[in-house]
Amino acid sequence: MLLEGLETLEVLAREGTMSRAASRLFITQSAVSKRIANLEHRLGKKLIEPDGRQVRLTADARALLLTVAPTLGELKGLLFDQLSTVDTTALQIAASETILTAYIGPFLQDYVRQDAHLSFASHHTPIIVERVRSGDAVVGIGAGQIKIPPGLSHRILMQEPLILVHHQPPDYRQRLACLSIDLSIPSNRHLEPLLLEAGLDPVMQMNSFFAVAHMGRLGLMPAVIPLGVADIMQIPASQRFTLPIAIERPINLLFRPSVYERPRVQRLIDCLQAHFARSQPSQLKEGI
Incomplete structure (x- = not known):
């Protein structure tokens, strides 16, 4: 072939x-x-x-x-559009690691009772976009600002706040060195000017928000992480601090338009949107 x-x-x-x-x-x-x-x-x-x-x-x-x-990716996607799906066809969700653990995990725990033939994998956002574009994943959920290729449908599920994690309150009266996610990844680049505007200098950058959060908890230096990561890691309220300015990252839902015409996939997408609507930041901020 x-x-x-x-x-x-x-x-x-x-x-x-x-x-x-x-x-x-x-x-x-x-x-x-x-x-x-x-x-x-x-x-x-x-x-x-x-x-x-x-x-x-x-x-x-x-x-x-x-x-x-x-x-090549678009050709695979066009072939995927022609495939028929039945109730036992495996449907793959491609998602960012932090989104999968903080938000989609609890969703899947209940949803698999309705549809037991779901699978999921974690990737960086650029790979998620490509997997959806090629039909390797029926739905993609990625974080950050992304360039949407032609032929994909895109919806914003939520705007997730970022917070500061440290073992003591930060002094925002002076510039603050901090840990952050790798800002060279295209979907994360929009965060760098916002951090600098907030008086935060991302002097150390890591490939995982979980690693960033762990180092912040240990007191290495203040760490900027999404609120969902703080929740899943059960970081206590005494170590969570709001940033000097509001900084958020969009949580994006991606799919090929043709798949939404399939009732089983449409139900999955609609239920995902409803789940994220119930997890809006106004509710999440209660722990800060």
Whole structure:
């Protein structure tokens, strides 16, 4: 299958090893090797070569992906639009780790009684967008400001406040060094100018809000985290502080328009929206 081989090559280029590509595609390493070998045979070109424990794409493979990668995800999505779903078809939700644990986990605990064939996986927001665009996930829920590709429906589920976590009250009369999430990730970049405006200098940036929160609790330095993370980690009110200015991050719901025409998916999306409506910041702020 040509499309299957191209998808595998694209994932392998991103992941760097057969094992990581296999994990991302939910197949075995031997299946990854077989797909690449079939694609090489079909094209008559060598596409990968060993590079220590990793694999390296050949010049032909890089040129191929440069040509097909921009349209590969959309083509997969168009094929997904034509698939029929029944009550036992697995539906995948792709979500940010913090959103999955703080908000979607409690939702799924009840919802799986209605629909036992849901699956979920956590990703950074840019990967969530791509998985929804390609049809690998029926619904995506990501945090932060994102550029919505053509062909996707987008709704804001809520605006989640950010707070400061530390073992003692902050002194906002002077600039404050703080821990934050990695602000180089596109969906997080909007936070940096807001933090600087608030007099907060994100001198240490980490890849996980949970790690940021943990370091803040230990007293390493004040940590800026979403309110939902503070709730799920049960950070006491004595260690939570409002920021000098209100800073929020949007929680985004993404799906292909065609899937909303399917009653089972429509029910899932409508129930997710209702769940987040009941979890608005005005209620969450009671613990601060």
